[in-house]
Amino acid sequence: MSQDKSFTLDGKTVPYQEGQTIIQAAMAAGHYIPHLCFNPEFKPHGSCKLCTVKANGRQTASCTQQAQPGMVVESDINELNDERRVLLQMLFVEGNHFCPSCEKSGNCQLQATAYELDMMSPHFDQFFPDRPVDASHAEYLLDFNRCILCSLCVRASRDVDGKNVFALSGRGIKSHLIVNAKSGHLADTDFSGSDKAAHVCPVGVILKKRVGFSVPIGQRTFDAQPISATPHPKVKGA
Amino acid sequence: MNAPAKPKLKVATTSLAGCFGCHMSFLDIDERILELMKLVEFDRSPITDIKHCGPCDIGIIEGGLCNAENVHVLREFRANCKILIAMGACAVNGGLPAQRNHLSLPLILEEVYHAQHGLVDGFIPNDPELPLPLDKVHPIHEVVKVDYFIPGCPPSGDAIWKVLTDLLAGREPELGHGLIHYD
Ligand code: SF4
Ligand code: SF4
Ligand code: FES
Numbered sequence: 001m002s003q004d005k006s007f008t009l010d011g012k013t014v015p016y017q018e019g020q021t022i023i024q025a026a027m028a029a030g031h032y033i034p035h036l037c038f039n040p041e042f043k044p045h046g047s048c049k050l051c052t053v054k055a056n057g058r059q060t061a062s063c064t065q066q067a068q069p070g071m072v073v074e075s076d077i078n079e080l081n082d083e084r085r086v087l088l089q090m091l092f093v094e095g096n097h098f099c100p101s102c103e104k105s106g107n108c109q110l111q112a113t114a115y116e117l118d119m120m121s122p123h124f125d126q127f128f129p130d131r132p133v134d135a136s137h138a139e140y141l142l143d144f145n146r147c148i149l150c151s152l153c154v155r156a157s158r159d160v161d162g163k164n165v166f167a168l169s170g171r172g173i174k175s176h177l178i179v180n181a182k183s184g185h186l187a188d189t190d191f192s193g194s195d196k197a198a199h200v201c202p203v204g205v206i207l208k209k210r211v212g213f214s215v216p217i218g219q220r221t222f223d224a225q226p227i228s229a230t231p232h233p234k235v236k237g238a
Numbered sequence: 239m240n241a242p243a244k245p246k247l248k249v250a251t252t253s254l255a256g257c258f259g260c261h262m263s264f265l266d267i268d269e270r271i272l273e274l275m276k277l278v279e280f281d282r283s284p285i286t287d288i289k290h291c292g293p294c295d296i297g298i299i300e301g302g303l304c305n306a307e308n309v310h311v312l313r314e315f316r317a318n319c320k321i322l323i324a325m326g327a328c329a330v331n332g333g334l335p336a337q338r339n340h341l342s343l344p345l346i347l348e349e350v351y352h353a354q355h356g357l358v359d360g361f362i363p364n365d366p367e368l369p370l371p372l373d374k375v376h377p378i379h380e381v382v383k384v385d386y387f388i389p390g391c392p393p394s395g396d397a398i399w400k401v402l403t404d405l406l407a408g409r410e411p412e413l414g415h416g417l418i419h420y421d
Contacts, residue, residue, distance in 0.1 A: 098337060099420035100327060100391035106421065115418045121324065121387040122331050125380050130340040217421050226415045 007071035009033075009053075014067075022062035022073055023051055027235045032228035033075050034084055034113050036091075036202060037150035038063035040235050042159065045151050048091075050084055050113065085117045093124045094173075096131065096145035103212045104204030106220025110148055111203075112227035134179065136187035139209055146204045147177045153206060157197035165191045177205070247295040247406065250281040250319060254308040255335045255375060256301025258284075259392040260326035264298075266395025277406055294319045296405065299384075302328045303376045304335050307369035316382040321405065324384045325398065327391040327420065329377060334391075336375040343373055386411055390419045 006015045009026055016025035023033050027040060035051040038044055046064040053062045054074040062075070074080070091110060099105045134142040149168055154177075157165040165186075169178045181188035191197070198206060217223075221230060253261055261284060267274070282291040291297065291311075297319030303309055316322055327333035338346055351362045378384055388401050397417040404411040 092331070096340075097331075097420075098327075098333065100334070101337075102421070111420055114420070115415065118413070118418065120330075120389060120413075120418075121379060121384070122377070123379070126332060126336070126377065128332075128336065128339040128374060 004069045007067050007069070007073055009073045010076050014073075016067040020067050022053060022055065022060075022065050022067050022071075025067050026062070026073075026075075027232065030231065033062050034116065035063060036109060036113065036148060037152065039152055039200060039202075040232050042152060042155045042200075045155065048087070048148070048150060050087055052080060052083065054080065081117055085114075085119050086123075088114045088117060088119050089121075089123045091148050092119075092122045093126050094129070095147065096128065098145075100217075102146065102204040103207050104146070104201075105217055106215075106223045108204060108222070109202035109227065110146075112222035112230075115222065116227050131176075134184075134186050135209075136185040137191065138187070139193050140186060140191065140198060141207045141209055142179070142186055143205055143207065144177060148203055149175055149177065150202060152200040152202065153177075153197045156200045157191075157195065160196040163190055163195065163197070165189045165195070165197060246279045247277060248281050248293070249278045249283070249296045249298065250291045250294045250315060251283040251285075251298040251325075252291070252300065252311055252315065253284070254299060254301035254311060254329070254378070255304035256326060256328045257334070258300070260300035260329075260398075263390075263392035263395050264325075264398050267399045268395070270399055274402065291315050291318045296321045296323065296402075298323045298325050299329050299378055300325050302332045302335060302378060303372060303381060305369040305371045309372075309381060312378055312382055321385045322382065323386045323388060323401065324378050325388045326393055327389060330379075330387050330389050332375050332377045336377075339374045343371060347371075388413075391421055393419065 006013050008014065009031055012031070014025050014029045014031065021044065023035060023038055024040065026033050033051050033053060037048040038051055044063040046061045049061060051062045052059050055065055055071055099111060102108070105111060131144040133144065151168055153166045154168060157163045164180055167178050167180055168175055170176050178184065179186050179189060193208065251261065280286045281294050282288040291314050297315040299312060299315060299322065303312065324330050328335060332339070347362045351357065352360045386401060388397055390397060394417065397413055400413060400417055401411040
C-alpha cells in the first residue's frame, strides 16, 4: 500500500481518502475509536473529546483531525482509555443517569461506551441537578436529565430539517439544551417525529411516547454485542 | 500429614437504602453457594442475623445512604472490612432512592404522610427510635473509600460470582461485556 494514502492505527494500516478525518477512515476500515458527539452523517462538533487519540505523539480529537500520510495514531492504549473513562464519569455525575428506568438503556451510546471502557463507578460526587422533563409535545418527550450536550439534535434540526428546534445555551458548567420557542416547550415548535432530529440522540433525551419498553431490557442492541463490534449503520460495508 | 485447612475468609453483607434485590440476585448463584461456603464464612449478613459487623476480609454493601443509620452501618463496615464492595446501582450511584433528590425532604414527607388523598389526620412519624432521613440520598463512595464496584439493578448472580471468585483467587475483578450492566 502506498505510503501516501494510509496511516497506522495501533499498528494496523488504515487507508484513507483525501480530506477524511482519522475517525472517518478508521470507521470505514472497521476499526472502533470511542466517540459520542461524532456521527458519520453529520459535520463533526469536536466537543466530547472521547475520540481523542495520539497522532504522531500528540493528543488530538480524531473526529476533527484530518488523516495525514504515514501518521502514527495510537488509540486503544491505557493512557487514553483512562482519560476517556474520566470524561465518561464526569458526564454521568453531571446529569441524572438512572439507567434501570431509562427507555434508552441497552441502546445508549453513553452507557455502551462506559461498558466498553469498564467504567465500574461514577467515581466523582453526583451533582443530582434538577432538570424538569418537557412532556408538552403530543408524540415526543424530552428528558433533559440525560443530555450530554453532543449537539447532534441541534445539527440535525438545523442542517437536515431546516428548523432550528434545538440550541445549546450557556457556558461551561451552565451549558444546557434549549428548545427554540418563546415558551421553551417542544409543543410550541414545528418539531415532528419525521424530523432527523427525532432520531439522532445517542442517549435517552428525545424519546417517542407510548412505545417505551416494547423491547425488554436485556434484549437490546448493546446487550447483544459491545459497541466496539457494532458499526454505525451508515458505515457498515462502506 | 495433611496440610492444615486454609482459614476461611470472613464476609459481611448488608442492605442500606436498597430493596434487597441485590441480595436476592446474590442467591441466584444457586448451588455455587456451597462452593462459596467452603471458602468463606459469613459475619453480619441477612443469612446469619448477626447485628454488628466484626473484623472481616470482605464487606458487601447493597443500597445507598438515605438516613443516618445507613451512614453508621456503612462506617462500621468500612472500619472492619479489609475490602469493601459496592453492590448494585443504589450503592454505586444512589439508584432509585436518589430519584427523590430533586425534591425537598419536607415536601416529600408532607406528601407521603399528610397531604395525599386518603390520609386522614396523617402525621409525620417522629419517634426518636427512627433514624433521621438525610436531606439527599448519596452513593456510598461519597462517604467512605470503596474498593470495588459491581454495577447493575441488580447485578446478575453471575456478575457477583465473578467478582467474588476473582477476589478469592487473588485476581483483580473484571466483568467485561455481558456481565457489566447498569440496568
Ligand atoms: S441516557 Fe444512557 S446512560 Fe443515561 S440513563 Fe439512559 S441508558 Fe443510562
Ligand atoms: S438532546 Fe441528545 S442529541 Fe441533543 S444535545 Fe442532548 S444528548 Fe445530544
Ligand atoms: S467524538 Fe470527537 S470530540 Fe466528540
